[in-house]
Amino acid sequence: MDLKRRNFLAGVALVAAASQAQAAATEIDTTIEIINLWPGQPPGGAGPTQSEDLTPRGALRQISTPRLIVHRPDKPSGAAMLLCSGGGYRKVDIVNESTPAAIYFASRGITAVELVYRVPQEGWSIHAPFLDGMRALKIMRAQSERLGIHPARTGILGFSAGGHLAGMLATGAAESFYVPTDDIDNQVMKPAFAALLYPVITMMAPFDQTQSRLNIIGRHPTQDLREDFSVERQVSRDTPPIFLAHALDDPIVPVDHSLMMFQALRSAGIDTEIHVFQSGGHGWGMGKARPDVISWAQLAETWLRFNGMLTTS
Template identity: 40%
Template sequence: MPGERHNRGMYRRHLLAAGLAGPLLPAAAQARVAKGPLTPDASIRLWPGEAPGLLDPTLDDQVENRSKDPAVIDRAMHRIRTPRMDVFRAAKPNGAAVLVMPGGGYGRVVFDKEGYELGAWLSARGVTVFVLMYRLPGEGWRDRSNAPLADAQRAMRLIRARAAEWKLDQKRVGAMGFSAGGHLCADLATRFARKVYEPVDAADALDARPMLAAPIYPVVSMDPAITHAGSRNALLGPDPTPELEAEHSPDRQVTAATPPCFLAHAEDDLTVPVENSLRLRAALRAAKVPVEMHLFETGGHGFGMRPSAGRTAQIWPDLFLSWAKAHDFLG
Protein backbone atom coordinates (compact mmCIF):
# COMPACT_ATOMS: atom_id res chain seq x y z
CA MET A 1 0.00 0.00 0.00
CA PRO A 2 1.30 3.56 -0.74
CA GLY A 3 0.85 4.63 2.89
CA GLU A 4 2.80 1.62 4.12
CA ARG A 5 5.65 2.33 1.71
CA HIS A 6 5.70 5.96 2.87
CA ASN A 7 5.86 4.99 6.54
CA ARG A 8 8.57 2.44 5.93
CA GLY A 9 10.60 4.90 3.87
CA MET A 10 10.51 7.50 6.66
CA TYR A 11 11.52 4.84 9.19
CA ARG A 12 14.43 3.62 7.09
CA ARG A 13 15.66 7.18 6.42
CA HIS A 14 15.62 7.87 10.16
CA LEU A 15 17.67 4.75 10.87
CA LEU A 16 20.14 5.46 8.07
CA ALA A 17 20.65 9.01 9.25
CA ALA A 18 21.30 7.79 12.78
CA GLY A 19 23.88 5.34 11.54
CA LEU A 20 25.77 7.97 9.47
CA ALA A 21 25.67 10.78 12.02
CA GLY A 22 28.65 9.55 13.99
CA PRO A 23 29.14 6.90 16.69
CA LEU A 24 26.22 4.55 17.03
CA LEU A 25 23.55 5.73 19.42
CA PRO A 26 22.40 3.32 22.12
CA ALA A 27 20.11 0.69 20.71
CA ALA A 28 17.22 2.07 22.77
CA ALA A 29 17.49 5.36 20.88
CA GLN A 30 17.72 3.65 17.50
CA ALA A 31 15.17 0.85 17.77
CA ARG A 32 11.80 2.45 17.16
CA VAL A 33 8.34 0.96 16.94
CA ALA A 34 7.12 1.88 13.46
CA LYS A 35 4.06 4.14 13.31
CA GLY A 36 2.71 1.99 10.48
CA PRO A 37 3.40 -1.55 9.33
CA LEU A 38 6.81 -2.03 7.75
CA THR A 39 6.82 -3.71 4.37
CA PRO A 40 9.66 -5.72 2.80
CA ASP A 41 11.21 -4.93 -0.58
CA ALA A 42 10.40 -8.40 -1.93
CA SER A 43 9.22 -11.87 -0.94
CA ILE A 44 10.73 -15.14 -2.13
CA ARG A 45 8.88 -18.46 -1.94
CA LEU A 46 11.13 -21.24 -0.66
CA TRP A 47 9.73 -24.14 -2.62
CA PRO A 48 8.44 -24.66 -6.17
CA GLY A 49 4.86 -25.79 -5.74
CA GLU A 50 3.85 -27.13 -2.32
CA ALA A 51 6.38 -27.35 0.49
CA PRO A 52 7.44 -30.96 1.08
CA GLY A 53 5.36 -33.20 3.33
CA LEU A 54 2.03 -31.33 3.40
CA LEU A 55 -0.53 -33.34 5.35
CA ASP A 56 -3.23 -30.71 5.94
CA PRO A 57 -4.58 -29.30 2.65
CA THR A 58 -6.75 -26.79 4.58
CA LEU A 59 -3.74 -24.73 5.68
CA ASP A 60 -3.92 -21.13 4.47
CA ASP A 61 -1.45 -18.45 5.59
CA GLN A 62 -3.03 -16.36 8.36
CA VAL A 63 -1.81 -13.07 9.89
CA GLU A 64 -3.07 -11.48 13.10
CA ASN A 65 -2.12 -8.27 14.90
CA ARG A 66 -1.58 -9.24 18.54
CA SER A 67 -1.21 -5.68 19.82
CA LYS A 68 -3.92 -4.13 21.97
CA ASP A 69 -2.45 -0.68 21.31
CA PRO A 70 -3.68 0.67 17.94
CA ALA A 71 -0.47 2.72 17.65
CA VAL A 72 1.75 -0.39 17.84
CA ILE A 73 2.01 -3.13 15.22
CA ASP A 74 2.78 -6.64 16.47
CA ARG A 75 1.81 -9.12 13.79
CA ALA A 76 2.19 -12.88 13.80
CA MET A 77 1.67 -15.49 11.11
CA HIS A 78 0.30 -18.98 11.62
CA ARG A 79 -1.25 -21.77 9.54
CA ILE A 80 1.74 -21.33 7.24
CA ARG A 81 1.35 -23.28 4.02
CA THR A 82 3.71 -21.26 1.81
CA PRO A 83 7.01 -20.65 3.62
CA ARG A 84 8.92 -17.66 2.29
CA MET A 85 11.64 -15.09 2.90
CA ASP A 86 10.75 -11.40 3.12
CA VAL A 87 13.67 -9.29 1.90
CA PHE A 88 14.92 -5.97 3.29
CA ARG A 89 17.39 -4.72 0.74
CA ALA A 90 20.46 -2.94 2.13
CA ALA A 91 20.54 0.81 1.54
CA LYS A 92 24.23 0.52 0.63
CA PRO A 93 25.05 -3.21 0.40
CA ASN A 94 28.28 -4.27 2.08
CA GLY A 95 27.90 -7.85 0.84
CA ALA A 96 26.67 -9.31 4.13
CA ALA A 97 23.27 -10.96 4.62
CA VAL A 98 21.40 -12.31 7.64
CA LEU A 99 18.63 -14.90 7.64
CA VAL A 100 16.35 -13.87 10.53
CA MET A 101 14.07 -16.40 12.22
CA PRO A 102 11.45 -14.77 14.48
CA GLY A 103 10.07 -16.59 17.49
CA GLY A 104 6.59 -17.62 18.51
CA GLY A 105 6.89 -20.91 20.40
CA TYR A 106 6.73 -22.89 17.12
CA GLY A 107 3.04 -22.00 17.11
CA ARG A 108 3.34 -18.71 15.19
CA VAL A 109 5.99 -16.47 13.63
CA VAL A 110 6.11 -13.05 15.35
CA PHE A 111 7.54 -11.11 12.45
CA ASP A 112 7.39 -7.39 13.34
CA LYS A 113 9.36 -7.03 16.57
CA GLU A 114 11.62 -10.03 15.87
CA GLY A 115 11.91 -9.68 12.11
CA TYR A 116 10.84 -6.64 10.12
CA GLU A 117 12.13 -4.08 12.63
CA LEU A 118 15.51 -5.78 12.68
CA GLY A 119 15.38 -5.92 8.87
CA ALA A 120 14.94 -2.15 8.67
CA TRP A 121 17.68 -1.52 11.26
CA LEU A 122 20.29 -3.82 9.72
CA SER A 123 19.52 -2.89 6.11
CA ALA A 124 20.20 0.76 7.02
CA ARG A 125 23.68 -0.43 8.00
CA GLY A 126 24.48 -2.23 4.77
CA VAL A 127 23.26 -5.74 5.66
CA THR A 128 20.60 -7.37 3.48
CA VAL A 129 18.04 -9.15 5.65
CA PHE A 130 15.85 -12.14 4.83
CA VAL A 131 13.04 -12.69 7.36
CA LEU A 132 11.99 -16.33 7.32
CA MET A 133 8.33 -17.34 7.54
CA TYR A 134 8.98 -21.00 8.34
CA ARG A 135 6.57 -23.90 8.63
CA LEU A 136 5.19 -24.64 12.09
CA PRO A 137 5.72 -28.27 13.11
CA GLY A 138 2.34 -28.83 14.74
CA GLU A 139 0.32 -27.68 11.72
CA GLY A 140 0.29 -30.85 9.68
CA TRP A 141 3.65 -31.77 8.14
CA ARG A 142 5.35 -35.08 7.60
CA ASP A 143 8.56 -35.29 9.67
CA ARG A 144 7.24 -32.40 11.76
CA SER A 145 10.34 -31.89 13.90
CA ASN A 146 12.53 -31.28 10.85
CA ALA A 147 10.11 -29.13 8.83
CA PRO A 148 11.40 -25.79 10.21
CA LEU A 149 15.03 -26.86 9.69
CA ALA A 150 14.26 -27.87 6.10
CA ASP A 151 12.96 -24.34 5.48
CA ALA A 152 16.02 -22.77 7.11
CA GLN A 153 18.44 -24.91 5.09
CA ARG A 154 16.55 -24.19 1.87
CA ALA A 155 16.53 -20.45 2.66
CA MET A 156 20.30 -20.35 3.20
CA ARG A 157 20.87 -22.12 -0.10
CA LEU A 158 18.52 -19.81 -2.00
CA ILE A 159 20.24 -16.73 -0.58
CA ARG A 160 23.56 -18.03 -1.86
CA ALA A 161 22.06 -19.06 -5.20
CA ARG A 162 20.77 -15.51 -5.74
CA ALA A 163 23.70 -13.69 -4.16
CA ALA A 164 24.61 -11.77 -7.32
CA GLU A 165 21.06 -10.43 -7.60
CA TRP A 166 21.26 -8.91 -4.10
CA LYS A 167 24.96 -7.90 -4.33
CA LEU A 168 25.97 -10.38 -1.66
CA ASP A 169 29.10 -12.33 -0.85
CA GLN A 170 28.08 -16.00 -0.77
CA LYS A 171 30.45 -16.59 2.13
CA ARG A 172 29.08 -13.80 4.32
CA VAL A 173 25.61 -15.09 5.07
CA GLY A 174 24.73 -15.35 8.76
CA ALA A 175 21.74 -16.49 10.79
CA MET A 176 19.87 -14.95 13.71
CA GLY A 177 16.85 -16.15 15.63
CA PHE A 178 14.73 -15.29 18.66
CA SER A 179 13.20 -17.63 21.25
CA ALA A 180 11.86 -20.63 19.27
CA GLY A 181 13.41 -18.96 16.22
CA GLY A 182 16.61 -18.97 18.27
CA HIS A 183 16.23 -22.73 18.54
CA LEU A 184 15.86 -22.90 14.76
CA CYS A 185 18.93 -20.69 14.36
CA ALA A 186 20.98 -22.95 16.66
CA ASP A 187 19.56 -26.03 14.94
CA LEU A 188 20.72 -24.65 11.59
CA ALA A 189 24.15 -23.81 13.04
CA THR A 190 24.63 -27.35 14.34
CA ARG A 191 22.70 -29.49 11.81
CA PHE A 192 23.23 -27.50 8.62
CA ALA A 193 24.52 -30.61 6.82
CA ARG A 194 21.77 -32.99 8.01
CA LYS A 195 19.67 -34.17 5.07
CA VAL A 196 16.08 -33.28 5.96
CA TYR A 197 14.57 -32.91 2.47
CA GLU A 198 15.11 -34.15 -1.06
CA PRO A 199 16.87 -31.65 -3.39
CA VAL A 200 14.51 -29.82 -5.73
CA ASP A 201 16.87 -27.73 -7.91
CA ALA A 202 20.47 -26.58 -8.37
CA ALA A 203 20.35 -24.32 -5.30
CA ASP A 204 20.24 -27.39 -3.09
CA ALA A 205 23.82 -28.24 -4.04
CA LEU A 206 24.99 -25.13 -2.14
CA ASP A 207 26.13 -24.98 1.49
CA ALA A 208 23.52 -24.30 4.19
CA ARG A 209 26.10 -23.48 6.89
CA PRO A 210 25.86 -19.88 8.14
CA MET A 211 29.12 -17.95 8.47
CA LEU A 212 28.04 -17.02 12.00
CA ALA A 213 24.94 -17.45 14.12
CA ALA A 214 23.17 -15.34 16.75
CA PRO A 215 20.54 -17.17 18.81
CA ILE A 216 18.89 -14.48 20.97
CA TYR A 217 17.10 -15.62 24.19
CA PRO A 218 16.89 -19.01 22.47
CA VAL A 219 15.08 -22.18 23.33
CA VAL A 220 17.97 -24.66 23.15
CA SER A 221 17.51 -27.78 25.20
CA MET A 222 14.61 -30.20 24.94
CA ASP A 223 15.34 -31.26 28.55
CA PRO A 224 11.96 -30.84 30.31
CA ALA A 225 13.76 -29.33 33.31
CA ILE A 226 14.73 -26.15 31.42
CA THR A 227 13.02 -26.14 28.04
CA HIS A 228 10.08 -24.01 26.92
CA ALA A 229 7.31 -26.57 27.14
CA GLY A 230 5.19 -25.08 24.35
CA SER A 231 8.05 -25.10 21.86
CA ARG A 232 9.06 -28.62 22.84
CA ASN A 233 5.53 -29.99 22.49
CA ALA A 234 4.96 -28.27 19.14
CA LEU A 235 8.28 -29.47 17.75
CA LEU A 236 8.50 -33.02 19.09
CA GLY A 237 4.89 -33.95 19.73
CA PRO A 238 3.74 -36.00 22.74
CA ASP A 239 6.06 -38.49 24.41
CA PRO A 240 9.23 -38.00 22.33
CA THR A 241 11.98 -40.57 22.68
CA PRO A 242 15.26 -39.67 24.39
CA GLU A 243 16.92 -39.95 20.98
CA LEU A 244 14.53 -37.37 19.49
CA GLU A 245 15.13 -35.01 22.43
CA ALA A 246 18.88 -35.28 21.92
CA GLU A 247 18.68 -34.74 18.16
CA HIS A 248 16.71 -31.52 18.61
CA SER A 249 18.78 -30.10 21.48
CA PRO A 250 21.40 -27.98 19.68
CA ASP A 251 23.69 -27.99 22.73
CA ARG A 252 24.04 -31.75 22.17
CA GLN A 253 24.69 -31.37 18.42
CA VAL A 254 27.60 -28.89 18.51
CA THR A 255 30.75 -29.92 16.62
CA ALA A 256 33.95 -28.19 15.60
CA ALA A 257 32.17 -27.29 12.32
CA THR A 258 29.55 -25.19 14.13
CA PRO A 259 30.04 -21.51 13.16
CA PRO A 260 30.97 -18.78 15.67
CA CYS A 261 28.00 -17.78 17.81
CA PHE A 262 26.73 -14.64 19.54
CA LEU A 263 24.36 -15.24 22.45
CA ALA A 264 22.22 -12.75 24.35
CA HIS A 265 19.79 -13.55 27.16
CA ALA A 266 18.23 -11.76 30.13
CA GLU A 267 18.64 -13.25 33.60
CA ASP A 268 15.03 -12.34 34.43
CA ASP A 269 13.59 -14.28 31.47
CA LEU A 270 10.67 -16.18 32.97
CA THR A 271 9.65 -17.85 29.69
CA VAL A 272 12.89 -19.42 28.46
CA PRO A 273 15.35 -19.99 31.32
CA VAL A 274 18.80 -18.53 30.80
CA GLU A 275 20.17 -22.04 31.39
CA ASN A 276 19.37 -22.71 27.71
CA SER A 277 22.01 -20.21 26.57
CA LEU A 278 24.43 -21.34 29.27
CA ARG A 279 24.27 -24.94 28.04
CA LEU A 280 24.82 -23.87 24.46
CA ARG A 281 27.80 -21.72 25.45
CA ALA A 282 29.32 -24.61 27.40
CA ALA A 283 28.98 -26.93 24.41
CA LEU A 284 30.50 -24.35 22.06
CA ARG A 285 33.43 -23.81 24.41
CA ALA A 286 33.99 -27.56 24.74
CA ALA A 287 34.14 -27.83 20.93
CA LYS A 288 36.47 -24.80 20.73
CA VAL A 289 33.92 -22.85 18.67
CA PRO A 290 34.27 -19.06 19.11
CA VAL A 291 31.40 -17.68 21.19
CA GLU A 292 30.49 -14.34 22.72
CA MET A 293 27.74 -14.27 25.31
CA HIS A 294 25.96 -11.36 27.00
CA LEU A 295 23.78 -11.95 30.04
CA PHE A 296 21.67 -8.97 31.05
CA GLU A 297 20.23 -8.37 34.49
CA THR A 298 16.93 -7.11 33.07
CA GLY A 299 15.09 -7.57 29.81
CA GLY A 300 12.58 -10.35 30.34
CA HIS A 301 11.61 -12.36 27.28
CA GLY A 302 10.74 -11.29 23.77
CA PHE A 303 12.29 -7.81 23.81
CA GLY A 304 13.39 -8.05 20.19
CA MET A 305 14.32 -4.63 18.79
CA ARG A 306 11.89 -2.63 20.90
CA PRO A 307 12.97 0.01 23.44
CA SER A 308 12.42 -1.09 27.01
CA ALA A 309 13.01 1.69 29.52
CA GLY A 310 15.26 0.67 32.37
CA ARG A 311 16.07 -2.74 30.91
CA THR A 312 19.74 -3.37 30.24
CA ALA A 313 19.17 -5.89 27.43
CA GLN A 314 18.25 -3.12 24.96
CA ILE A 315 21.89 -2.61 23.94
CA TRP A 316 22.26 -6.06 22.37
CA PRO A 317 21.99 -4.99 18.66
CA ASP A 318 25.04 -2.72 18.91
CA LEU A 319 26.98 -5.47 20.68
CA PHE A 320 26.08 -7.88 17.89
CA LEU A 321 27.30 -5.47 15.20
CA SER A 322 30.63 -4.98 17.00
CA TRP A 323 31.07 -8.74 17.31
CA ALA A 324 30.10 -9.35 13.67
CA LYS A 325 32.61 -6.73 12.53
CA ALA A 326 35.36 -8.41 14.57
CA HIS A 327 34.58 -11.64 12.68
CA ASP A 328 34.95 -9.89 9.30
CA PHE A 329 31.26 -10.38 8.60
CA LEU A 330 30.65 -6.78 7.60
CA GLY A 331 33.53 -6.65 5.12
Protein backbone atom coordinates in the same frame (compact mmCIF):
# COMPACT_ATOMS: atom_id res chain seq x y z
CA MET B 1 -2.89 -17.63 -0.98
CA ASP B 2 -2.13 -15.43 -4.00
CA LEU B 3 0.81 -13.06 -4.44
CA LYS B 4 -1.29 -9.95 -3.82
CA ARG B 5 -2.33 -11.20 -0.38
CA ARG B 6 1.22 -12.26 0.51
CA ASN B 7 2.50 -8.82 -0.46
CA PHE B 8 -0.25 -7.23 1.57
CA LEU B 9 0.63 -9.22 4.68
CA ALA B 10 4.31 -8.47 4.27
CA GLY B 11 3.48 -4.78 3.88
CA VAL B 12 1.27 -4.76 6.96
CA ALA B 13 4.04 -6.33 9.01
CA LEU B 14 6.64 -3.89 7.69
CA VAL B 15 4.54 -0.81 8.43
CA ALA B 16 3.67 -2.05 11.92
CA ALA B 17 7.28 -2.80 12.72
CA ALA B 18 8.65 0.45 11.30
CA SER B 19 7.38 2.53 14.20
CA GLN B 20 9.08 0.14 16.65
CA ALA B 21 12.42 0.44 14.88
CA GLN B 22 12.62 4.23 14.53
CA ALA B 23 14.97 4.54 17.49
CA ALA B 24 17.28 1.90 16.04
CA ALA B 25 17.40 2.77 12.34
CA THR B 26 18.11 6.20 10.96
CA GLU B 27 16.73 5.30 7.58
CA ILE B 28 14.14 2.62 6.78
CA ASP B 29 15.07 0.39 3.88
CA THR B 30 12.47 0.62 1.11
CA THR B 31 13.81 -2.09 -1.21
CA ILE B 32 11.71 -5.13 -0.35
CA GLU B 33 11.49 -8.35 -2.33
CA ILE B 34 9.50 -11.52 -1.66
CA ILE B 35 10.89 -14.89 -2.76
CA ASN B 36 8.88 -18.10 -2.43
CA LEU B 37 10.93 -20.98 -1.08
CA TRP B 38 9.43 -23.86 -3.00
CA PRO B 39 8.20 -24.37 -6.60
CA GLY B 40 4.68 -25.56 -5.86
CA GLN B 41 3.53 -27.54 -2.81
CA PRO B 42 6.21 -27.49 -0.10
CA PRO B 43 7.43 -30.83 1.21
CA GLY B 44 6.56 -32.05 4.67
CA GLY B 45 2.79 -32.39 4.98
CA ALA B 46 -0.47 -31.17 3.50
CA GLY B 47 -0.53 -27.78 5.19
CA PRO B 48 -3.22 -25.71 6.92
CA THR B 49 -6.84 -25.66 5.81
CA GLN B 50 -7.34 -21.99 6.69
CA SER B 51 -5.96 -18.86 5.02
CA GLU B 52 -2.88 -17.18 6.40
CA ASP B 53 -3.57 -14.34 8.80
CA LEU B 54 -1.75 -11.80 10.93
CA THR B 55 -2.72 -11.75 14.60
CA PRO B 56 -3.42 -8.47 16.41
CA ARG B 57 0.02 -8.80 18.04
CA GLY B 58 1.76 -9.17 14.69
CA ALA B 59 2.35 -12.90 14.32
CA LEU B 60 1.69 -14.89 11.17
CA ARG B 61 -0.35 -18.08 11.41
CA GLN B 62 -1.63 -20.74 9.00
CA ILE B 63 1.43 -20.34 6.78
CA SER B 64 1.09 -22.39 3.60
CA THR B 65 3.54 -20.47 1.41
CA PRO B 66 6.91 -20.21 3.17
CA ARG B 67 8.95 -17.35 1.78
CA LEU B 68 11.71 -14.84 2.21
CA ILE B 69 11.24 -11.11 2.73
CA VAL B 70 14.46 -9.51 1.53
CA HIS B 71 15.47 -6.08 2.83
CA ARG B 72 18.20 -4.77 0.53
CA PRO B 73 20.25 -1.90 1.99
CA ASP B 74 20.98 1.28 0.06
CA LYS B 75 24.70 0.72 0.62
CA PRO B 76 25.25 -3.04 0.79
CA SER B 77 28.41 -4.23 2.50
CA GLY B 78 28.17 -7.76 1.13
CA ALA B 79 27.18 -9.16 4.52
CA ALA B 80 23.82 -10.90 4.83
CA MET B 81 21.67 -12.33 7.58
CA LEU B 82 18.74 -14.75 7.62
CA LEU B 83 16.35 -13.74 10.43
CA CYS B 84 14.09 -16.26 12.17
CA SER B 85 11.35 -14.98 14.47
CA GLY B 86 10.06 -16.94 17.42
CA GLY B 87 6.57 -18.03 18.35
CA GLY B 88 6.98 -21.40 20.05
CA TYR B 89 6.73 -23.20 16.70
CA ARG B 90 3.04 -22.22 16.75
CA LYS B 91 3.30 -18.92 14.87
CA VAL B 92 5.95 -16.61 13.42
CA ASP B 93 6.22 -13.33 15.32
CA ILE B 94 7.61 -11.16 12.52
CA VAL B 95 6.24 -7.74 13.56
CA ASN B 96 7.90 -7.81 16.98
CA GLU B 97 11.10 -9.58 16.04
CA SER B 98 12.41 -10.21 12.52
CA THR B 99 10.99 -7.16 10.75
CA PRO B 100 12.32 -4.44 13.09
CA ALA B 101 15.63 -6.30 13.32
CA ALA B 102 15.77 -6.49 9.50
CA ILE B 103 15.18 -2.75 9.28
CA TYR B 104 17.96 -2.08 11.79
CA PHE B 105 20.56 -4.33 10.18
CA ALA B 106 19.69 -3.18 6.65
CA SER B 107 20.43 0.35 7.82
CA ARG B 108 23.89 -0.97 8.73
CA GLY B 109 24.57 -2.27 5.24
CA ILE B 110 23.54 -5.88 5.88
CA THR B 111 21.15 -7.58 3.45
CA ALA B 112 18.55 -8.76 5.95
CA VAL B 113 16.31 -11.65 4.91
CA GLU B 114 13.27 -12.56 6.99
CA LEU B 115 12.23 -16.20 6.96
CA VAL B 116 8.48 -16.87 6.98
CA TYR B 117 8.60 -20.55 7.90
CA ARG B 118 5.96 -23.23 8.43
CA VAL B 119 5.17 -24.60 11.88
CA PRO B 120 3.91 -27.97 13.12
CA GLN B 121 0.33 -28.30 14.36
CA GLU B 122 -0.93 -26.68 11.14
CA GLY B 123 -0.79 -29.75 8.95
CA TRP B 124 3.00 -29.76 8.59
CA SER B 125 5.54 -32.24 9.88
CA ILE B 126 7.93 -31.43 12.72
CA HIS B 127 10.66 -31.13 10.08
CA ALA B 128 8.91 -28.35 8.09
CA PRO B 129 10.60 -25.36 9.85
CA PHE B 130 14.02 -26.90 9.29
CA LEU B 131 13.29 -27.75 5.66
CA ASP B 132 12.33 -24.11 5.12
CA GLY B 133 15.45 -22.87 6.88
CA MET B 134 17.74 -25.09 4.83
CA ARG B 135 15.98 -24.09 1.61
CA ALA B 136 16.31 -20.41 2.52
CA LEU B 137 20.08 -20.71 2.91
CA LYS B 138 20.35 -22.56 -0.42
CA ILE B 139 18.35 -19.85 -2.21
CA MET B 140 20.52 -17.15 -0.68
CA ARG B 141 23.60 -18.98 -1.96
CA ALA B 142 22.08 -19.58 -5.42
CA GLN B 143 21.09 -15.91 -5.74
CA SER B 144 24.06 -14.41 -3.90
CA GLU B 145 25.40 -12.57 -6.95
CA ARG B 146 22.04 -11.04 -7.79
CA LEU B 147 21.42 -10.08 -4.17
CA GLY B 148 24.92 -8.67 -3.77
CA ILE B 149 25.89 -10.86 -0.83
CA HIS B 150 29.02 -12.83 -0.02
CA PRO B 151 28.39 -16.39 1.20
CA ALA B 152 31.48 -16.18 3.42
CA ARG B 153 29.82 -13.29 5.30
CA THR B 154 26.29 -14.67 5.40
CA GLY B 155 24.88 -15.81 8.71
CA ILE B 156 21.70 -16.36 10.65
CA LEU B 157 19.93 -14.70 13.57
CA GLY B 158 17.09 -16.18 15.58
CA PHE B 159 14.77 -15.22 18.42
CA SER B 160 13.38 -17.75 20.94
CA ALA B 161 12.03 -20.71 18.90
CA GLY B 162 13.63 -19.02 15.90
CA GLY B 163 16.87 -19.19 17.88
CA HIS B 164 16.41 -22.95 18.09
CA LEU B 165 15.82 -23.08 14.33
CA ALA B 166 18.89 -20.91 13.74
CA GLY B 167 20.97 -23.10 16.04
CA MET B 168 19.90 -26.26 14.23
CA LEU B 169 20.92 -24.64 10.93
CA ALA B 170 24.21 -23.27 12.24
CA THR B 171 25.33 -26.60 13.69
CA GLY B 172 24.27 -28.52 10.59
CA ALA B 173 21.81 -30.65 12.55
CA ALA B 174 18.97 -29.81 10.16
CA GLU B 175 20.82 -31.24 7.17
CA SER B 176 19.79 -34.79 8.03
CA PHE B 177 16.12 -33.86 7.57
CA TYR B 178 16.55 -32.46 4.08
CA VAL B 179 15.44 -34.10 0.83
CA PRO B 180 16.53 -32.32 -2.40
CA THR B 181 13.82 -31.22 -4.81
CA ASP B 182 15.52 -29.28 -7.65
CA ASP B 183 18.80 -27.75 -8.86
CA ILE B 184 18.81 -25.11 -6.11
CA ASP B 185 19.39 -27.93 -3.64
CA ASN B 186 22.79 -28.57 -5.19
CA GLN B 187 23.92 -25.44 -3.38
CA VAL B 188 25.89 -25.82 -0.16
CA MET B 189 25.41 -22.97 2.27
CA LYS B 190 26.66 -23.09 5.83
CA PRO B 191 26.15 -19.97 7.94
CA ALA B 192 29.36 -18.05 8.61
CA PHE B 193 27.99 -16.91 11.98
CA ALA B 194 24.91 -17.11 14.15
CA ALA B 195 23.30 -14.78 16.67
CA LEU B 196 20.83 -16.38 19.08
CA LEU B 197 18.53 -14.16 21.16
CA TYR B 198 16.81 -15.69 24.21
CA PRO B 199 16.97 -18.97 22.27
CA VAL B 200 15.40 -22.33 22.94
CA ILE B 201 18.45 -24.61 22.94
CA THR B 202 17.87 -27.86 24.77
CA MET B 203 15.14 -30.47 24.78
CA MET B 204 16.68 -32.20 27.80
CA ALA B 205 15.29 -32.14 31.34
CA PRO B 206 15.05 -30.12 33.48
CA PHE B 207 15.07 -27.22 31.01
CA ASP B 208 12.71 -28.78 28.44
CA GLN B 209 9.53 -27.14 29.69
CA THR B 210 9.02 -24.92 26.64
CA GLN B 211 6.24 -24.64 24.11
CA SER B 212 8.81 -25.25 21.40
CA ARG B 213 9.70 -28.67 22.81
CA LEU B 214 6.03 -29.61 23.01
CA ASN B 215 5.33 -28.57 19.42
CA ILE B 216 8.43 -30.17 17.92
CA ILE B 217 8.94 -33.48 19.72
CA GLY B 218 5.71 -33.83 21.73
CA ARG B 219 4.83 -34.58 25.32
CA HIS B 220 6.62 -37.91 25.64
CA PRO B 221 9.60 -37.85 23.27
CA THR B 222 12.16 -40.59 23.05
CA GLN B 223 15.68 -39.97 24.26
CA ASP B 224 16.89 -40.03 20.66
CA LEU B 225 14.46 -37.26 19.68
CA ARG B 226 15.52 -35.17 22.66
CA GLU B 227 19.16 -35.46 21.66
CA ASP B 228 18.55 -34.90 17.94
CA PHE B 229 16.74 -31.61 18.61
CA SER B 230 18.98 -30.30 21.42
CA VAL B 231 21.23 -27.74 19.79
CA GLU B 232 23.98 -27.97 22.42
CA ARG B 233 24.37 -31.67 21.54
CA GLN B 234 25.04 -30.77 17.88
CA VAL B 235 27.99 -28.42 18.43
CA SER B 236 31.17 -29.55 16.67
CA ARG B 237 34.44 -28.11 15.42
CA ASP B 238 32.58 -27.09 12.25
CA THR B 239 30.13 -24.86 14.14
CA PRO B 240 30.57 -21.16 13.22
CA PRO B 241 31.11 -18.35 15.75
CA ILE B 242 27.96 -17.71 17.76
CA PHE B 243 26.70 -14.63 19.65
CA LEU B 244 24.28 -15.22 22.53
CA ALA B 245 22.07 -12.82 24.49
CA HIS B 246 19.55 -13.67 27.19
CA ALA B 247 17.88 -12.08 30.23
CA LEU B 248 18.46 -13.56 33.66
CA ASP B 249 14.77 -13.21 34.55
CA ASP B 250 13.39 -14.84 31.37
CA PRO B 251 10.22 -16.68 32.53
CA ILE B 252 9.61 -18.51 29.24
CA VAL B 253 13.03 -19.86 28.25
CA PRO B 254 15.40 -20.05 31.23
CA VAL B 255 18.79 -18.41 30.77
CA ASP B 256 20.26 -21.89 31.30
CA HIS B 257 19.56 -22.58 27.61
CA SER B 258 22.09 -19.95 26.51
CA LEU B 259 24.52 -20.91 29.28
CA MET B 260 24.45 -24.54 28.12
CA MET B 261 25.11 -23.46 24.54
CA PHE B 262 27.95 -21.18 25.62
CA GLN B 263 29.60 -24.02 27.52
CA ALA B 264 29.20 -26.41 24.59
CA LEU B 265 30.81 -23.86 22.27
CA ARG B 266 33.69 -23.23 24.67
CA SER B 267 34.30 -26.97 25.04
CA ALA B 268 34.45 -27.31 21.24
CA GLY B 269 36.82 -24.35 20.90
CA ILE B 270 34.31 -22.25 18.94
CA ASP B 271 34.55 -18.45 19.09
CA THR B 272 31.59 -17.19 21.09
CA GLU B 273 30.31 -14.21 23.04
CA ILE B 274 27.49 -14.12 25.57
CA HIS B 275 25.57 -11.26 27.19
CA VAL B 276 23.36 -12.04 30.17
CA PHE B 277 21.20 -9.04 31.07
CA GLN B 278 20.03 -8.68 34.65
CA SER B 279 16.44 -8.13 33.53
CA GLY B 280 14.39 -8.01 30.36
CA GLY B 281 12.15 -11.04 30.43
CA HIS B 282 11.38 -12.75 27.13
CA GLY B 283 10.45 -11.69 23.62
CA TRP B 284 12.14 -8.29 23.60
CA GLY B 285 12.78 -8.06 19.87
CA MET B 286 14.71 -4.84 19.28
CA GLY B 287 14.25 -3.97 22.95
CA LYS B 288 12.40 -0.65 22.63
CA ALA B 289 10.01 -1.57 25.43
CA ARG B 290 12.77 -3.23 27.48
CA PRO B 291 15.52 -0.65 28.09
CA ASP B 292 17.68 -3.15 29.99
CA VAL B 293 18.27 -5.19 26.82
CA ILE B 294 18.06 -2.54 24.09
CA SER B 295 21.84 -2.59 23.60
CA TRP B 296 21.89 -6.14 22.21
CA ALA B 297 21.76 -5.05 18.55
CA GLN B 298 24.72 -2.69 18.94
CA LEU B 299 26.63 -5.41 20.79
CA ALA B 300 25.88 -7.88 17.99
CA GLU B 301 26.97 -5.36 15.37
CA THR B 302 30.27 -4.79 17.20
CA TRP B 303 30.75 -8.56 17.41
CA LEU B 304 30.13 -8.92 13.66
CA ARG B 305 32.75 -6.29 12.91
CA PHE B 306 35.24 -7.91 15.30
CA ASN B 307 34.80 -11.23 13.50
CA GLY B 308 35.23 -9.66 10.05
CA MET B 309 31.63 -10.15 8.93
CA LEU B 310 30.81 -6.47 8.62
CA THR B 311 33.34 -4.03 7.27
CA THR B 312 33.69 -0.58 8.79
CA SER B 313 32.19 2.11 6.57
